[in-house]
Amino acid sequence: MPVIELRGVCRRYDAGPPALDDVTLTVEPGEAVAVLGPSGSGKSTLLNLVAGLDRPDAGTVTVAGVRLDGLGEAASARYRRAHVGMVFQFFNLLDDLTVTDNVVLPALLAGTSRTEAHRRCAALLESLGLARHAAAYPGRLSGGQRQRVAVARALMNRPTLLLADEPTGALDSASGEDVSRLLTELNAEGQTLILVTHDEILAARCATRTVRIVDGRVHSDEPSAAARPSAGAVR
Numbered sequence: 001m002p003v004i005e006l007r008g009v010c011r012r013y014d015a016g017p018p019a020l021d022d023v024t025l026t027v028e029p030g031e032a033v034a035v036l037g038p039s040g041s042g043k044s045t046l047l048n049l050v051a052g053l054d055r056p057d058a059g060t061v062t063v064a065g066v067r068l069d070g071l072g073e074a075a076s077a078r079y080r081r082a083h084v085g086m087v088f089q090f091f092n093l094l095d096d097l098t099v100t101d102n103v104v105l106p107a108l109l110a111g112t113s114r115t116e117a118h119r120r121c122a123a124l125l126e127s128l129g130l131a132r133h134a135a136a137y138p139g140r141l142s143g144g145q146r147q148r149v150a151v152a153r154a155l156m157n158r159p160t161l162l163l164a165d166e167p168t169g170a171l172d173s174a175s176g177e178d179v180s181r182l183l184t185e186l187n188a189e190g191q192t193l194i195l196v197t198h199d200e201i202l203a204a205r206c207a208t209r210t211v212r213i214v215d216g217r218v219h220s221d222e223p224s225a226a227a228r229p230s231a232g233a234v235r
């Protein structure tokens with residue numbers, strides 16, 4: 001069963017052309033899908049629909065068996081807590097909280113016990129190479145480190161989907177490679193990943209499939225370089 005199923009999805013904001021125009025797309029568990037396209041083509045709109053942050057004007061959005069179109073606010077929030085981890089270009093960490101407090105927050109909101117949340121947080125920080133920054137404030141970390149904290153936070157509730165919108169857009173190339181390696185490893189461990197980016201190299205490195213959006217429509221949908229057999233040794 002696909003984990004994401006969009007059928008005939010349209011989203012129109014104002015009088016202008018629709019941001020998404022009749023998009024039909026399915027994603028299987030374990031895929032790493034890069035969504036590429038020009039600025040304004042509808043990539044973030046697509047991601048927001050899958051995240052349950054927005055509703056289509058027409059069509060259906062089903063994720064992990066849940067019909068998201070037509071869900072109310074509370075049910076959307078429950079869906080997100082249970083199924084979605086999100087990573088953004090500008091981290092969106094809370095600067096007044098330590099790294100640990102940022103990372104445990106989604107678990108505490110989901111009702112996980114403090115002990116269990118801190119146990120999982122410590123394990124995540126360890127595996128992401130952040131253990132020694134557990135008590136630091138985000139403002140003291142490099143961009144790449146902050147983004148890894150954001151990934152740890154996104155993984156806290158063991159999401160069905162990891163959604164990333166330009167996760168390397170604000171990083172220098174070395175930190176960007178760091179984050180792209182992390183995403184590749186997570187996908188190799190089975191994490192389903194949707195990655196919105198302008199960066200062809202990032203897409204080629206991390207994704208098993210590349211979907212190109214132009215003017216709100218799916219322009220092409222193909223396996224990407226990382227999925228080809230020659231790239232197997234790297235993964």
Ligand SMILES: Nc1ncnc2c1ncn2[C@@H]1O[C@H](COP(=O)(O)OP(=O)(O)OP(=O)(O)O)[C@@H](O)[C@H]1O
Nearest residue numbers: 013014018019037038039040041042043044045046
């Ligand atoms: N909240 C909003 N209100 C009105 N129009 C919006 C809103 N969000 C997006 N749009 C419009 O919808 C279209 C698609 O926007 P979207 O943010 O999905 O593009 P994008 O592909 O993510 O672009 P970028 O690469 O610049 O992030 C654009 O024309 C944009 O102006």
Ligand SMILES: [Mg+2]
Nearest residue numbers: 043044045165
């Ligand atoms: Mg965008």
